[in-house]
Every structure is written in C-alpha cells, then in structure tokens.
Amino acid sequence: MTAPRRPGLLTDLGAAALALVLVVIAGLLGKWQYDAWQAHRDAEARDLTGLAPVPMTDVLDSDDPFPAPDVGRPVEVAGEWLDGGFWVADREHDGVPGYWAVAPLDIGDAAVLVVRGWAPQPDDDLLLATGEADVTGWLQPPEGSLVTDDDPNDDVFPEIRVADAVQRVDVDLYSAYVISQEPAGGLEDAELEALPSPSRFTGVRNLLYAFEWWVFGAFAGYIWWRWRRDATAAEVASPTVQ
Template sequence: MTSARRPPLLTDLGAAVLALVLVALAGRLGVWQLDAWQAHRTAEARDLTQLDPVALDDVMGSDDPFPAPDVGRPVEVEGRWLDGGFWVSDRSYDGRDGYWAVNPMQVGDAGILVVRGWASEPDPGLLSVDGSQDVVGWLQPPDGNLAVDDDPTDDVFPEIRVADAVQRVDIDLFSAYVVDQAAAPGLEQAELSALPEPGTFTGVRNLLYAFEWWIFGGFAAFIWWRWRRDATQEPADETPVTADAAPADRAGVDQPVDG
C-alpha cells in the first residue's frame, strides 16, 4: 500500500504563509475601500446648517446650477425686495399644514427667492414687503416634483419652482432659494425641506473595489487549499496489467479443452 504524499516542510510552510499574507492584504485593502466609500457618503451628507454664513456670491453665481454639496449652507443675501410674492402650499410647521410666504429679492442684476416664514393660512398682507434688507438664511434647491397647480391664476403655488416664479419678476432668478433664519413679523420660522443626503451611487466605485479585494482574498485561500489537498492526496492503489500476461489469459479462456 502506498503512503500519502506530503510536500516538503519548507514548501508547505511557505505556501501557507504566502496564502495568509495574500488573504490579509486583500482583506485590509477591502476594508480601506469600504472606509473610503463611507467617507464619500459622509462628506456628501454633512450638515452645514450650523456653519457661519458666507456671502451668496461665494457659493454660486446667478447663472450657476445649484451646488449640491452646499444644501443647507447659511448664506448672507443683501438686496432689495421686489413685487411678485406668492405662497407655497403643503408646508408643515410643528406638525401642522400651512403655507410658506415667498418673496423675490434683487441681488445685483439677478433675483433670488426668499422664504420669509410660515403661516397657517394665506394672507395677502403678509406678502407686503419693500425696501432693502440683509437676510441670513439657509440655501435650498428648487423643488422638482412637478406638482400640478390647480389654479395658476392665484398666488398659491404647489412648489417653489424657478420656472414659475420667473414669470412674476422682470429679472433672472438664481437656481436656488433661501429660507430666512429670522421669520418675518406675523410668520413662524419655516422648516427646511432639504438637507444633504448621499446619492445612491456616491462612492460606489470604492464599494465595488472592496468586494473585488475580498473576492481576490477568497480566491487566494481557495488556491492554497486546492494545492495542499492535491499535494497530500493518497495516490490510488492500482495493479497494472502487463502486455505479456494479457495474451496468455485470453488463450486460456478462448481455446477449447481436448477430451
């Protein structure tokens, strides 16, 4: 009976050490990529509402698209109130449904919409504002749910959309609006409708790299296991059939016996 084969000790230990190093390295690189994925999502979802305010022009220009990483950032706006205020329905405050009072403000050659506060019912008098003012508020992106306005002729809109508001003023509007941190007289503080959230595919490349490294580590472990199984497998015990014995056996079987 043939004994099981075994690789030399140094070869066996070397293969085991190499497999462990590769598995550990792949695991560590996978964790590194996972941490990078989480860091990307955390950075995109950071809460900017408590930062010191900065000038609006330092964040975006009047022709710029909305800067997604700056959702909720406090900004300073200095300008002059314009006609064309309106209400936005279905806005909640302290669990109650109500309306936002929105007025356009001219800043340089363009205008920006300012949410001055919340009210339980639309009151035309609360939209009456004029003169110049400095506003500190949170930067927000326009709504984009495409809600249908049941009565386009009134002063109540279902959403804050620049395309709707620009028809009420004679200048271009920023692709953003500001929620005033100090509610106007007769109004309550409006609650923010948008805070930064990570996108679905934020950092997805790092997440895929993490899985790729872990699969590589698993493959390295499998290769070592397969090599060692084959190296230590007991060979099959087979009796070879010689060429000389085969004709004699056939002769003994096929030839008739004389009586």
C-alpha cells in the first residue's frame, strides 16, 4: 500500500519562492562580475588616439611608472634634443621592414625618448637631432621582451628599453616614450599600435567569480528540485507481519 507525501501549500510556495530568490540573486551577482570582467578588458583596449593632446607632465611624472590606461594618449612635450639617439630594428612601414629613429628630448626634470620617424636603413645624418623642439605624439610604454642585442656597442637596439637608453644620456628618463605625429626631415611616419589587445588574464578573477555565482544559483535550483521530488514521492508502506 502506498500513500503520497505532499508538503503543505505554504511550505511548497515558500520553498519555491526561496529557491527563486536565491537563483535570481546569484544570477545578478554573476552578471555583475561578468560586466566587471568586460569593463576591465575594454579599459585595457580602449583607443585614445583621437583625443586632444595634453602636456605629458599632466599624465605622469619622471619617477612614475607608466600609466597603463594612457597607452596611445596624444601628449605634448617641449625641450631640447640630447645626444644619445639610436635606431630600433624590425619596425615596419606599409609592410616594409626598417628602423625607427629615436632621440632623447630633455624636458626639464628628465628626458623622454621620442620616435622621430622611420627609415629603411640606419643613417647617421637622419639620426642627428639638435636644438629645441615641440613634439606632439602618442604615449607608449617602454618595451621589454628581453630580446638579445647582438651588438650592444652599435646604435641599433632591438627594442626601446629605458634601461638600455639611460646608459647613453646623463639625465634620468621617463618610463615612457613618444611616437611623434610628424616625422622629422628625411624620415617617414612611424606606424603606431596604440590599441593593445587585452591580456587573456585581464579581469580573470571577475570572470571566475561570475561562473561561481552562476554555479551557486544552479545548485540552489537543483536543491529545490530534489526537495520537491522527494517531498511528493510516494511512500512505500512497510509490510504487515502476519
């Protein structure tokens, strides 16, 4: 003989309402964390190149680390060219491999490295920069993939590294460089990659939290379903001993 076991109406409705509230809360919290993950990625990859230029000293001081949100921001610098310029290899212009001409510009409290333009081959005359200058360009972080310099004694570097360049000047250097919007005489414009792709790990903690909340919500729904199934299942009566 069997007899159904059913919870009371208020108990049934209360359990369903509680499960629904928990699922909704977990879903909303998961969406909030997901949106935070997306916002981190959008902030890292935003394109600032179309903004009006601002003085570089308004963005960072000479002792500051590079401000990651300002990659590609147009800035203005004014000062005097210093000796110690160099070329940077493996830079393309319209698909043609070549070199960037880089020179330090003393702007008062320190100097900033300025990419003055591109050339197909190193040329001492094109590298020469003297006198005062006003430069408008795009702010970029120093490079540092640890590429080996085959000949540290020449004027060709594999990357723009502040640690390498500071050995060529007698002043401190900013932890940034500027790609000039107007190339110097005899040089072509240096192509800019101002919109970096976000790292795969950018905001990953928020993404993991989002999935965690959604799992909590699914678990709350599963617990209600199991309770409802067990509460309404038929109960098998124990056999009567004759």
